[in-house]
Amino acid sequence: MGTPLGDFIRAKRDSIQPESVGLPTHGRRRSPGLRRLDLAARAGISVEYLTRMEQGRDRNPSVAVVNALADALSLDPEERNHLRYLAKITGGECSVHTQPAPPRRQVRPSVLETLRLLEPGIAVVTNRLGDVLAHTSSYESVMSGAGLLDADAPNLTRYVFTDPRARTFFADWDDVADQQAFDLWLGPTVGSSEWFTAELAPVAGPDFTGRLNRHVVPQRGALRLNHPSGRELRLAREMLELPSDAQQLVVFLPADEQTAQAVDQLRSRPRGRLRAIS
Incomplete structure (x- = not known):
């Protein structure tokens, strides 16, 4: 083996x-x-x-x-x-680790306060398994209608591989799928990665397992979205690692003027507030 x-x-x-x-x-x-x-x-x-x-x-x-x-x-x-x-x-x-188990989902109060300070920016706290743990209202505006945030416990990796809407929403779906599969190797713990992989593999099938076992280090360029509203968005990504929490804070920035205008229009819609998902 x-x-x-x-x-x-x-x-x-x-x-x-x-x-x-x-x-x-x-x-x-x-x-x-x-x-x-x-x-x-x-x-x-x-x-x-x-x-x-x-x-x-x-x-x-x-x-x-x-x-x-x-x-x-x-x-x-x-x-x-x-x-x-x-x-x-x-x-x-x-080689010896705890039994596979889901990771902790709590976000520290100081990290939540950082998210508040980033409003009205587009920002989200995730872990390497793809769990969406907290996000700004603008992140919700950008993701609205795509289906990612519909679940009680949203998970980007599960969404990418199991929700048909993801293949349309992400203009470069193959690249995003490579990124999400690769990041599982860097999950919060070895045990939690094994737990999530075992849960996802039966429903995601060979498209997921093949990428996971290829070990291709992905290139992370601008994120291109085909928003359900008909707008095309290009977002640059900046990531702040939170190593003590095994989490990361990701900030999305409009990569061109067209995207900046589209994001402003999406923000003008009624929306919720900063959301922490536990």
Whole structure:
């Protein structure tokens, strides 16, 4: 049985074209990308050791080996962080953890006060599972009619993969789906991520599980929305991590004048107040 670490290494190895790292392309190759022999040589480790890692039979690589693999795979900074995280949860440090369980949903009063100060901005507090924990009234205005906030306990990941409206609402649905699946690896705890994944996989199907196991670090550009009102919105995103809470505060900013005007019109509609969801 493999491990997330082994799956990621194998996926990155398969995605690299030999010529891109200066290796010849002639000769017979039984699989796409780099051969284990190629990667092991670049990382300075044995093929046997690399095979054990990819197959999940070696779960405790040293920091030096992890860094050597990152160099050999030409990983960018975000991919390097993901590789280190997978090594951490695969190895002994996180091999024993509490039973899968949902994460805490409370938002600290000081974070709620920060949201109030951000009004009339578009802002939301979430965790990496996609739980929408609190938001400004302007966030509700922008999301109105899309269906995300209809649930008693809204969850962006569940919405993206199970609500047909999401595929229309998010102009770049594939990119958003990649982001939400990837963020589950960074969930509040290993246990809560496992709990949520087990709950979502049966209803979301292979479109979800395939993305989760691909380990593709997503690019996070402007968020493009096809609002139910007929407006097209482009929103830049700024994220403030709240590590002690395993949450993040996300602020959305109009990326162009057309979006700014559309957001002003949406704000002018009757709406509620700052909402904390528990």
